[in-house]
Amino acid sequence: MPTVGVEFAKVSYTLAGGRVLLRDVSLQLEAGTTTALLGRSGSGKTTLLRMVNRLVTPSEGEVLVAGNLTQSGDIVALRRSIGYVIQETGLFPHMTVERNAGMALELAGRSKSEIAKRVHEVISLVGLEYEEFRGRYPWQLSGGQRQRVGLARALATDPTVLLMDEPFGALDPLTRAEMQTMLRDLLKKVGKTVLLVTHDLDEALYLANRVVFLSEGTVVADLSAGEVARSENLHVKDYVSAVHRTVQA
Numbered sequence: 001m002p003t004v005g006v007e008f009a010k011v012s013y014t015l016a017g018g019r020v021l022l023r024d025v026s027l028q029l030e031a032g033t034t035t036a037l038l039g040r041s042g043s044g045k046t047t048l049l050r051m052v053n054r055l056v057t058p059s060e061g062e063v064l065v066a067g068n069l070t071q072s073g074d075i076v077a078l079r080r081s082i083g084y085v086i087q088e089t090g091l092f093p094h095m096t097v098e099r100n101a102g103m104a105l106e107l108a109g110r111s112k113s114e115i116a117k118r119v120h121e122v123i124s125l126v127g128l129e130y131e132e133f134r135g136r137y138p139w140q141l142s143g144g145q146r147q148r149v150g151l152a153r154a155l156a157t158d159p160t161v162l163l164m165d166e167p168f169g170a171l172d173p174l175t176r177a178e179m180q181t182m183l184r185d186l187l188k189k190v191g192k193t194v195l196l197v198t199h200d201l202d203e204a205l206y207l208a209n210r211v212v213f214l215s216e217g218t219v220v221a222d223l224s225a226g227e228v229a230r231s232e233n234l235h236v237k238d239y240v241s242a243v244h245r246t247v248q249a
């Protein structure tokens with residue numbers, strides 16, 4: 001039996017006014033694998049992802065990380081076991097790359113030498129030259145470099161789970177492709193349970209083992225990456241044909 005890294009068990013989320021954002025979602029993410037969440041804007045992808053690190057609490061159902069209920073445990077320990085990467089990076093503008101990348105370790109009270117060693121490792125892991133970048137501020141970095149630092153920061157505590165919400169959404173296609181290559185290589189080395197929200201089908205197929213499609217808060221397709229192109233599921237076919245629409249002269 002494969003180990004389950006993250007589990008959503010009959011999860012629903014309803015807003016105070018009664019609007020249902022997620023309905024009865026059940027998924028088991030195998031440890032060490034990458035799952036991409038796709039679906040139209042507003043289908044509930046980010047809401048589902050944020051349940052893992054308890055930024056959103058389900059109205060019904062349960063979320064488990066490494067078999068532990070997220071709703072009842074220690075939230076600090078939970079978040080330390082989860083790396084979180086978002087499109088805007090959320091780097092502190094007044095702090096250097098080194099400080100930003102080591103922030104979670106600093107908050108965890110690790111020693112200066114331990115932090116320096118780990119930051120060096122993760123900065124190198126995301127493909128940045130440590131000596132060149134450690135003293136720079138976020139405004140002295142390109143968008144791609146900022147995303148690399150955001151990823152380094154997320155990896156600093158060596159989390160078992162990595163949540164990535166449109167991590168490369170704001171990058172040009174060339175930088176984006178470089179980042180995807182770097183991430184794919186990195187994930188082969190570090191082995192994390194990854195949940196990736198993306199609008200980019202090619203990115204999902206390149207990075208993920210499994211692709212889950214959401215529509216109006218429910219799972220409408222759950223496939224291995226290899227099954228997507230030949231799927232007869234109408235939601236999947238619609239998505240694939242929208243991506244591959246050819247321009248008519």
Ligand SMILES: Nc1ncnc2c1ncn2[C@@H]1O[C@H](COP(=O)(O)OP(=O)(O)OP(=O)(O)O)[C@@H](O)[C@H]1O
Binds near residue numbers: 041045
């Ligand atoms: N706390 C909230 N209060 C009100 N509406 C919310 C709240 N959180 C999310 N929504 C709404 O719920 C819907 C689902 O949002 P969510 O961000 O999960 O979708 P998404 O699939 O990630 O969309 P996108 O691809 O555009 O990021 C959206 O219509 C959003 O505006």
